[in-house]
Amino acid sequence: MQTTRLRPLFQLASLNKEVIRTVAVASAATKTENLKSWNEIPGPPSLPIIGQIHHFFPGGTLGNIQDPETIMRLFDKYGPMIRLDSILGKPPLLFLSDPDSAELILRSENWLPYRPVFQSLEYYRNDYKREKGQKVQATGLISDHGEVWKEFRSTVNPVMLQPKTIKLYSNVLDEVAQDMIVRMKANRNEKNMLKNDFDKEMNLWALESIGTVALGCRLNCFDPNLPADSPEWQLIQCVHDLFVVANELDFKPSLWRYFATPTYKKAMKLFEHHENLTKHFLKKGKEQLKNNSGGENGVLAKLLAINEEVAHIMASDMLFAGVDTAANTVTATLYLLATNPEKQDKLREELRSGSDRRYLRACVKESLRIMPVVSGNLRKTTKEYNVMGYKIPKDMEVVFAHRDMSLLEENYPKAKEYIPERWITSNDDPIHYGNTHPFAHQPFGFGARSCIGRRIAELEMDIFVARLIENFQVEWFGPPPRIQQESLNYIKGPFNFIFNDVKK
């Protein structure tokens, strides 16, 4: 009785704390007198006229930017802030590995957060595809900003983030996972390794899974006779190529903002191809909907009820952002469980016991900490900031390097070790995640602009990892896999997994 009466008071107190914290952070952020200038921020030295571009040449400090360790090495050298000046029309960039500073900017930019990634996609959707002077409407969450983004996001949030709607997919996602297990069992060689390319197999699973949610129907990706030029394989290749070209155009120095480079032309073709493939799959989804009457409405039906354009845009973003992300996260989790057999056994025990799946969730979370598929979050500053005594001007792009922050001992004790327990242990345990700065680890981003597919991704991955561990004793041999950063962190082969059957 008493606790019920007191609850609103507690809620009010914690709400107040949050408001005070946000206001304090925002005002500290905007006091920018007597600060060191942007040019004084440490970073690779600039040369007259060419600036820092030479660092991107082979052998240069940033020559191997595909290796995620490159940025880590720069933090070791320059400290928690690294300045990269404007190169070939690309705005200046600041890398940050200080959680307090990340919190300061992310919170202050949370009203209309501007995430400056995929400018090439933005250009394709806003300019390349449009007649001159044509009114720009919403193009998608990945490519829009400002009020247009806000309106679209508020329209789709209730559908995409509603636990009741997402839960509807538990059974069909389990069906997908079990079908994938059957496919993997049939696809092993005499050493119990997969005969097909492991990464492509994971992409097939991810596409089949997100397809069931985005389109409300099975795509039949696991058909053993699926032709190599089928729309399913084409989509998988297209998404991967898009992330690679986006990295070339949007992150590395590139002249595409001045003239049509070969990579730019390739990117425009790929974006168009992706759009056409989305239309193909959407048609399939809509036909299926016509045949399904009754039952609870899923994501596609609810988005179509808003309007056709919204459904199309959202399906396109899901078929872009929802494939390689989930596939690489499952691969990372499997690798970490294979190389930490005692954790794998503990997980299998939990799955056998039928208890709630807290350890399963912790295993996936911990793999996102150690081997995240996205290295950092980005925001463009809409005002000036005081970050650690330096003035960060308006219109700067800031990367919050959560991969690097998550691997620092000062943020996570035993940072390089795979310890799922840290996500479920009690808060008096030194490894408890709650003892860490919350802005040191943001694998799904932050606030209003955070990943809209998070709940879907977590459900898909939990279900599939559970089925994998129930069915296979997973082993790994040889050196760790190489990670290649191409907008996303791709885990590269050889994939030395062995999938022995679990003894029942």
Ligand code: HEM
């Ligand atoms: C392990 C899986 C995934 C990870 C780690 C991940 C991570 C992220 C991150 C870091 C962002 C940027 C957030 C920010 O700027 O604050 C993002 C945005 C986004 N993600 Fe995911 N994602 C995953 C899966 C998915 C899936 C399955 C979908 C499809 C349903 C999806 C759709 C999107 C979309 C549409 C955005 C843009 C949201 C916006 O700007 O409003 N993601 N994701």
